[in-house]
Amino acid sequence: MSTILIAIIVLAVLAAVFGALLGFASVKFHVEGNPIVDQVNDLLPQTQCGQCGYPGCKPYAEAIADGDKINKCPPGGESTIQALADLLGVEPEPLDAEHGAEKDVPLVAVIREDECIGCTKCIQACPVDAILGSAKQMHTVIADECTGCDLCVEPCPVDCIDMVPVTTDKSNWYWQAPTSGVELIATDRRSVPAEGHA
């Protein structure tokens, strides 16, 4: 009888101790916010273009953490979807076409400066403050800060903003992958175009 009692008492004491420990830890090491949001946000391209239907990358990250689809980010494209799928442990899906298509080249906004009337509308539209200028003064895009989201194109009353591909120079050029027929076997050879000479 006394052994049962001792066992019960010991278990009760242990439960109380560990419960207190856990309670203390949950208060002491309380994590603010949802850490998954930041992880998702880090994977998103941060163009802040809003093509996903959310006002920026962070809001979309929050939506993904709440269970939204991961295939709504055209600037990120397939690689971002893949990365998100890996992070969240879900099946990657093809890019949702209704949010736009993935661009094959990075773009940058350029203001045709003689045509700019200095209305500041594009400045207000730019999510990353990459446009410089003031009222009735010519505006210009800081190319290094531009994410190519093209949110500034639509508000321009004189249509003087172009989205041009980022120029390639020695600093961002790199070798193409070899294109020569590497495969010997006929079946392998057929798969060459499908692989897109990776």
Added chain:
Amino acid sequence: MSQLIQLFDFDGGIHPPENKHQSNHRPIRKAPLPDELVLPLHQHIGAPSKPVVSTGDTVLKGQIIAEPEGFVSAPLHAPTSGIVKALELRQVPHASGLSELCIVIEPDGKDTWIERQSLRSELGLSDADALPADEVVERIRNCGIAGLGGAGFPTAVKLHTGDHNIDTLILNGAECEPYITADDMLMREHATEVIRGAVILQGVLTAQRCLIGVEDNKPEAIEALKRAVSDNPEANGVLVVTIPTKYPSGGEKQLIQILTGKEVPSGGIPASLGIVCQNVATAAAIADAVDHGLPLISRITTVTGDAVRDKGNWEVLFGTPVSHLLNLSGYRAQKRERVVMGGPMMGFALPTTELPVVKTTNCLLAPTEKELPTNNMAMACIRCGMCADACPADLLPQQLYWFSKAQELDKAEQHNLFDCIECGACSYVCPSEIPLVQYYRHSKGAIREERAAAEKAEHARIRYEARIERQEREKAEKEAKRKARAEATAKAQDAKKAAAAKKAEAPAADPSSSNKPSDKPAAAPSVAAAGKPDPNSLERLKKKLDSAESRLEKARQRLSEAEAEGSEKVPAIREALEAQQAKALEAKAAYEAARNPQPESPAPVGTKPDPNSLERLKKKWDSAESRLEKAKQRLSEAEAEGSEKVDAIREAFETQKAKAAETKLAYESALNPAPVQQATSPEPVAEATPKPDPQSLERLKKKWDSAESRLEKAKQRLSEAEEAGSDKVEAIREALEAQQAKAIETKAAYEAALNPKPAPTEASEADKAPEINNKPDPNSPERLKKKWDSAESRLEKAKQRLSEAEAAGSDKVEAIREAMLAQQAKAAETKAAYEAACAPSLSSFTETEESQPETADVDPELEKLKRKVLAQKDRVEKARERLNMAREEGLGSVEALERALNKQIEKLADLEAQTSSAGEA
């Protein structure tokens, strides 16, 4: 000299055919000047240099044509004297085949050097003095020296070793790549310079020893270097080390490993091991730069390959086209033309031979197809592992290949892809002839791009968050401001309410106190009536007045400032000031009006002329006078300055004058009727005195005030418009006249309300009479006087305008004269009316009450006619005058004037006849 140090070995490496003998038998030749030199601004690692010459400039040999941009950069010098032909985009010798900004120089053939001197003489040092290290580094940087081994890293940057304590300087003379003999020939022919450079570098780095590593396939070079070392007394710690021939022993990390046994850590630099490595050619260039002031403008380049007949080494100026060099060497273009810049292992095929030689061009290889077959038959990897055996960096090329091919970049990175030196040993040994290095280069580029994108995304995220935060902050600030404002107004309202409540209590006590001494039955209601607007408004009005005055003061200050500065905004400010002034006056008047009735209210029947209006008029007069004074001042100032605005100012002055006169008149007329009223109202009945009905009176006053202020503004506008020569002047003037008439009317109404006609008061049944009399009598002498005055003032103005127009010789003179005449006639008419009105009204006093209405019935017709006659007489007079004037001056218009005079006389006769007939009737 025997070897004194222990040699080590690195893993891997290959032994390809050396093929050096073709080009190392002939001495270095100097390449003749080409037709043009094309100098890319980005021949080194780091930021491109910034051009400091422009098209058409004449440059001397050795002159700086582009300056370094940033720390990791190098300047560029003109390789020969000539003219800068262009600054344009040209294709550059780079694997990408991209175009970059280049300076194109057309040589003049004279090869004129700029002045140059050794660092020692520049610093004024004797031969015994040691060269200061920072000066040497500065000289190296200014001479544009970049690593001549192949990478082109700015040497001066490499010499900034920071905290690292350097004990070993290594000079790289291994030149392990097949075909190339440029360093070999340099060491043979310029060994002295190499050793001198080693000594200088040693001094800069304070390295105890200097190891010159040379492969054992260059015995002549080793011999020459050793001789140079023994010849140079300063070369104490310099040691020429012969190393076994093995590719790629010339790699920096491999050479360090061979000579010291130390391995440069992954991602680290040799300096962390206390070692600095330089190419022998760089050392020679440093010696030239420091001892002779020679900038880096040329290098030794090997031209070899079976496609050239005359293989050998050339001393080439930078910018020399590759085709020029090939032609000198007897190049025979192949079916599949292929010229490689660099060696067969690490070089790249040039897209065209019209590319310049740059600082990193150590070799131009033009092989035949047989000699160096093109590889386009890559086969599947058979996992033989030979690449791993050959890799000098101990990597797993096969794994890297798989990862690169599958785009598994993160895994490739984990397998230390970035430690790959791209030596090509793995590709060389691959039995499947897979272009492995190309895969690695591509993967490295893709990873770098990914990193850049991630960095950019992070940057964009920070900027986005900063923007969001800023927007929220601004919103919060706005909200806070709005709240503060709302609170302030609420508080003010509360305070007002409290004050009102207090005041309400005070009057409650007030009547009792004021009632006691005055036992008039009418006192209570009158006090109540007066007390209503009084207590709560008095305080407020006082405040209002104060604030209006202070604002006025400020406005004045602003105006004077603006005038002092000669700002364009002066008229606007003045306008604002006038508006302010009017407002202040209004406030003051309101305040006085509110304050004065108090003493009056106990005796509402007081026969005094309303002191408040009197007071006010006096004030008004005063202020008008003061404004007049100011206007005068301004006018005289403007005249003194000879300003263009004189006319406008004069006009404004005249209006001011007229106004002053008007106000004075108003004041006097307000003052004078008082005794009359007093005399004629002997029996004031308290209940029967609704005539100065305080409310309607107040309203009328307000109306008048506002009309006045509007008039003021309209005048202002007119003068401005005239000043600006606007074409709206006429319209504005019209509006002004309308305004003036209205103001006069309201004033008359007010005064009529204030000073009711003595006649109706005399009528004892005052029930209905006051109402009738409250209406402004259009024929009252008061009003007529006003009218006359204003007509006079307008006439005055018109005269002014006319004389101005005549002075200016304006073509509007005629029109203005006509307008003036019309004005004159009108003035005369009003004067006549006034006089006519004065006489009957005076007589009406003496007449009985009954007779008055009858005379009033007859009067208007006759009066009108009489006035007309008078006016007509005046006109005739004027016409005569003009005619006389015209005659005197002998003008051509005499006849016309005569005709006009006759017409006028006719009209006068007509009118007189009418009058007499009316008088008879």
